[in-house]
Amino acid sequence: MDLNAPHSMGTTIIGVTYDGGVVLGADSRTSTGMYVANRASDKITQLTDNVYICRSGSAADSQIVSDYVRYFLHQHTIQLGQPATVKVAANLVRLLSYNNKNMLQTGIIVGGWDKYEGGKIYGIPLGGTILEQPFAIGGSGSSYLYGFFDQAWKEGMSKDEAEQLVVKAVSLAIARDGASGGVVRTVIINSDGVTRNFYPSDKLQLWHEELEPQNSLLDILSAASPEPMNI
Amino acid sequence: MGMKGNGSNHECSRERVKGEEEAAAELLLCREPIRIMSKGEVDYVHARGGFSFDSCRRNEMLLNKGLKPSSFLKTGTTIVGLIFQDGVILGADTRATEGPIVADKNCEKIHYMAPNIYCCGAGTAADTEAVTDTISSHLKLHRYHTARESRVVTALTLLKSHLFRYQGHVSAALVLGGVDVTGPHLHTIYPHGSTDSLPFATMGSGSLAAMAVFESKYHEGLSRDEGVKLVCEAICSGIFNDLGSGSNVDICVITKGQKEYLRNHLLPNPRTYISSKGYSFSKKT
Numbered sequence: 001m002d003l004n005a006p007h008s009m010g011t012t013i014i015g016v017t018y019d020g021g022v023v024l025g026a027d028s029r030t031s032t033g034m035y036v037a038n039r040a041s042d043k044i045t046q047l048t049d050n051v052y053i054c055r056s057g058s059a060a061d062s063q064i065v066s067d068y069v070r071y072f073l074h075q076h077t078i079q080l081g082q083p084a085t086v087k088v089a090a091n092l093v094r095l096l097s098y099n100n101k102n103m104l105q106t107g108i109i110v111g112g113w114d115k116y117e118g119g120k121i122y123g124i125p126l127g128g129t130i131l132e133q134p135f136a137i138g139g140s141g142s143s144y145l146y147g148f149f150d151q152a153w154k155e156g157m158s159k160d161e162a163e164q165l166v167v168k169a170v171s172l173a174i175a176r177d178g179a180s181g182g183v184v185r186t187v188i189i190n191s192d193g194v195t196r197n198f199y200p201s202d203k204l205q206l207w208h209e210e211l212e213p214q215n216s217l218l219d220i221l222s223a224a225s226p227e228p229m230n231i
Numbered sequence: 232m233g234m235k236g237n238g239s240n241h242e243c244s245r246e247r248v249k250g251e252e253e254a255a256a257e258l259l260l261c262r263e264p265i266r267i268m269s270k271g272e273v274d275y276v277h278a279r280g281g282f283s284f285d286s287c288r289r290n291e292m293l294l295n296k297g298l299k300p301s302s303f304l305k306t307g308t309t310i311v312g313l314i315f316q317d318g319v320i321l322g323a324d325t326r327a328t329e330g331p332i333v334a335d336k337n338c339e340k341i342h343y344m345a346p347n348i349y350c351c352g353a354g355t356a357a358d359t360e361a362v363t364d365t366i367s368s369h370l371k372l373h374r375y376h377t378a379r380e381s382r383v384v385t386a387l388t389l390l391k392s393h394l395f396r397y398q399g400h401v402s403a404a405l406v407l408g409g410v411d412v413t414g415p416h417l418h419t420i421y422p423h424g425s426t427d428s429l430p431f432a433t434m435g436s437g438s439l440a441a442m443a444v445f446e447s448k449y450h451e452g453l454s455r456d457e458g459v460k461l462v463c464e465a466i467c468s469g470i471f472n473d474l475g476s477g478s479n480v481d482i483c484v485i486t487k488g489q490k491e492y493l494r495n496h497l498l499p500n501p502r503t504y505i506s507s508k509g510y511s512f513s514k515k516t
Contacts, residue, residue: 037419037427058423060424
């Protein structure tokens with residue numbers, strides 16, 4: 001097993017617009033080859049108060065891109081004198097992704113709310129294309145969700161409907177994709193602000209052939225267990 | 232140097248040789264970017280600055296041709312960190328390997344970054360030493376400049392930008408921990424420049440053994456003694472189950488305003504046999 005393999009976020013990331021804002025969702029697994037390096041990572045990163053991004057692909061590349069874009073957006077906000085729009089944030093990400101396409105390996109979903117356009121989602125996959133979409137999915141787990149979204153997505157959902165859709169979708173992808181797992185994190189952005197939610201894996205709905213989560217025997221026996229080593 | 236150029240007329244080729252000799256001399260002195268007269272070749276790498284990956288390509292080509300790479304000192308390693316109720320505890324084993332041989336039975340893997348920040352390093356020993364020393368100096372200058380205690384995120388950003396710039400060729404996997412005005416922090420930094428922020432972390436070849444211990448026994452709000460005991464167990468797990476880790480356990484406890492560096496806190500591998508007759512090595516052997 002190669003522990004020096006570059007960190008990649010196997011990942012399932014989702015961004016969905018609803019009537020009044022956007023909901024971003026992601027799993028929490030970061031893998032190095034076959035080892036889970038971080039089972040509780042936060043793939044939804046803040047760029048500004050009203051714009052967040054979901055990161056997938058190489059962990060290092062996506063972290064660096066988000067750091068650069070946050071820095072540029074900060075300057076832009078100061079120069080502009082008002083909060084940056086989601087479109088500007090998405091285009092900054094696109095410029096970095098496209099101009100360095102030979103060296104970067106990252107798929108990003110930009111989502112946020114601004115007063116001009118309301119809630120918007122932009123998908124920026126590997127090559128640096130920018131696509132404004134009512135919903136976007138990305139990462140290795142997204143392969144399992146295309147059909148699901150074709151059937152389940154509808155215009156003009158409420159905030160709770162949209163969040164439930166996102167949680168269900170990430171949970172389905174986690175069930176089928178080995179590179180996605182852990183917990184489901186969601187971020188809801190609208191005119192009132194930002195809300196972060198957390199859904200631990202044992203609280204998610206069970207799907208086809210999934211077993212009930214069971215407390216590890218270690219928890220049950222730990223009270224009486226002997227010390228493994230004499231220290 | 233010898234005759235370069237393709238046997239064109241005598242005058243021309245002699246001039247070309249001279250030009251190339253001068254160009255080579257300049258390259259040795261590493262001065263300005265060199266323009267070689269022959270068509271198609273442009274500036275040498277120095278023109279645009281930045282790390283030159285040409286040697287990396289050459290190394291890969293040599294490896295493909297079957298050249299055995301020179302063995303270098305790696306810290307096989309188990310390094311861990313955890314956050315307890317008052318701060319951060321870092322732990323490391325003390326074995327440094329050179330291929331299959333133990334080169335150093337008692338090396339120090341917990342490096343000083345700032346009075347309130349320490350960093351454990353796994354991977355190539357030279358890389359971890361160099362990168363932590365460099366960023367430690369940088370942090371000190373920053374402290375003079377800002378007249379404030381260093382923050383862990385500062386060290387984190389400096390380390391991650393450095394490692395990202397070298398695209399994973401600086402083989403340093405680090406566990407960075409410290410306590411600053413914003414509270415206790417623990418981060419892992421991977422050779423490619425990605426970072427994670429965690430309540431407990433393990434790195435190195437023994438990371439799986441140590442992580443197994445942490446996953447079963449870690450809980451929030453550990454006391455200092457419980458934390459030190461848990462870190463010792465995790466490192467011992469690495470020492471006894473991983474071939475790349477061994478020897479002793481080093482611990483570093485960092486709390487607000489105070490740090491304790493417990494070098495060789497545990498010695499679970501004492502030397503058990505020493506010849507009673509003693510050794511007589513005559514001089515100059």
